[in-house]
Amino acid sequence: MEIERQLRERWLGFPGVVVADTGNAGSRVIEGPEGEYEAVLVFEDGLDGEVAALLTEHFVSGKASWVRRAGPVRREAVASDGGPASVCLVAGEAPMRMLVRNFGYASARMHARRGADAQGPAPDELNASATLPALLSHALVAFTREYGEAPAAGVPSLPVWANVLRAVGPGGTEAEVRERAIISRRALRVVLRELTEMGWLAVEDPTPGKRGKARVPKRIRLTRQGLAMERAGRERVAAMESRWEQRFGSDAVARLRDALAGVAAGQDLELPHYLVGYGIADASLTGGSYLPAEPGPPRKPARGEEWPVVPRNANEPPSLTLPALLSWALTAFTLDYEAHELGSLAWASVFLRHMPDEGMPLGAARKLCDVVGNGRSGPERHLCVVVTPGKPSDTSRMVYLTPKSKHVRDAWPRLVREVEREWQARFGNAVADLRQALEGMDTEAWAGLPDYPDTTSWASTLHLRSQGQADALLDQRDTGNGINLAWHAGQRPVSTRD
Known part of the structure; x- marks a missing residue:
């Protein structure tokens, strides 16, 4: 499932999002009927998880213009597979692709650069x-x-x-x-x-x-x-x-x-x-x-x-x-x-x-x-x-x-x-x-x-x-x-x- 692969790739590099190697213990995508997908996100405790949750809410809120363009996103209280879930989002392929895009746009991969000389924490002496x-x-x-x-x-x-x-x-x-x-x-x-x-x-x-x-x-x-x-x-x-x-x-x-x-x-x-x-x-x-x-x-x-x-x-x-x-x-x-x-x-x-x-x-x-x-x-x-x-x-x-x-x-x-x-x-x-x-x-x-x-x-x-x-x-x-x-x-x- 291409949507699952792309979202998983984005989540793996996103602080605060839990991704499990197997099973339903972490964030996952469930393919539903009639071309729908269910994105189940599990967030870490702590600040990184809070930021990831706030960003996810921003992605799917009415304030985001892509939601209106791509199509509706439905929220569910629990995941359909019964596993842990912080947020459950159900939508068609177009909104899910926009979700992929937004997680990528907000991640550090946007500015990935070869060479460690320009990465790492700011030196205190500067x-x-x-x-x-x-x-x-x-x-x-x-x-x-x-x-x-x-x-x-x-x-x-x-x-x-x-x-x-x-x-x-x-x-x-x-x-x-x-x-x-x-x-x-x-x-x-x-x-x-x-x-x-x-x-x-x-x-x-x-x-x-x-x-x-x-x-x-x-x-x-x-x-x-x-x-x-x-x-x-x-x-x-x-x-x-x-x-x-x-x-x-x-x-x-x-x-x-x-x-x-x-x-x-x-x-x-x-x-x-x-x-x-x-x-x-x-x-x-x-x-x-x-x-x-x-x-x-x-x-x-x-x-x-x-x-x-x-x-x-x-x-x-x-x-x-x-x-x-x-x-x-x-x-x-x-x-x-x-x-x-x-x-x-x-x-x-x-x-x-x-x-x-x-x-x-x-x-x-x-x-x-x-x-x-x-x-x-x-x-x-x-x-x-x-x-x-x-x-x-x-x-x-x-x-x-x-x-x-x-x-x-x-x-x-x-x-x-x-x-x-x-x-x-x-x-x-x-x-x-x-x-x-x-x-x-x-x-x-x-x-x-x-x-x-x-x-x-x-x-x-x-x-x-x-x-x-x-x-x-x-x-x-x-x-x-x-x-x-x-x-x-x-x-x-x-x-x-x-």
Whole structure:
């Protein structure tokens, strides 16, 4: 029975699920009449068994969209063979295949990797905030926050300036702007629409009403207000760089810039001038692995089909602002880390490493990521975490990592160091110089900054600003009045009010 073989294979590698070699003492599949199957699950006592039970409930609850697509799942109080049972699920072949898929998706096999160097428990000696991506993140977030101290009405946000206004520049088609910005089509279209509504951009159609080959692509240009905002952003970046030279010393900033330029010059592709997610609800940088990685040259990361691949002219050294250099380096490190297929660097850096095996209260978890506790938030839908049931307002409910998230968490510290060693081999002294420059600047004032920047809420906030809501929401976040703009979230702002 193929369903039995597949489920048994998943259960054997799933902590908390009891599987017996023979007989009916453990989890099993019983073939029933008229194409039905009975999945009988037996869970261990203890936390692993509780997590496995919570996940199983999530798989078959009405909150899971696959249940509605695949067909109904019926629960029985006892197993038909009279053996032990924690849960009995009866369904046709399609729902059972989805059950196989979900157990596989939540298990550590999702991120299985050959080589023990990136597996095992996190070494105690690793200072998480001293990893190279964390140091880069602190510098980028610090620069962004100081940039943002300017009056909001007179200066665009740094991501909007770097990713859109700068890229639109002299004007061009959407495809031309997308390749200048290195931003996905879906993300760019959202911000173009919002900036057009705000009066910063104008879209001109040279061939209105035409279709097919007779149609010429629409052109995007900055309006008078947009030109003023682009100039204000550019001048603000220059002023901030001068401020850093005064604070840290011109020699220290020059050393940082030189080290970052050395890393940038070694990149095969153009990268975004500010760290940006694939979409306003997708925090990944390149949108997954729909298109596989290519060794090149030029080296291309695994990516979604909308992520633009623009080879860099190796004969021209990149001319970049300081925040753009920081973003290039952090983007490049992230792509190299995630090429090992051991999960998201951002997710591991800002959430997983803080999450103990014994779980965390929902209220504390919400401060680190966008888990909501309703079964529908990103971390829950993607089976990264599971939350104990209860009232939506009950923030004392516990959040637990699934087996695949534990695997990603435990692999993270070793893999970060492995990628840094790879960089040392590729870029030589530039990596040591970069670390030394960042450590010299990573002052006490930067303590508490996130170990990885947000990549999506700049676009979500832009949408709210065009609706006249962003300033109020930002004020409430800063004063702690119950609105969580999800600094590390992959979704639009959510309320965490009881």
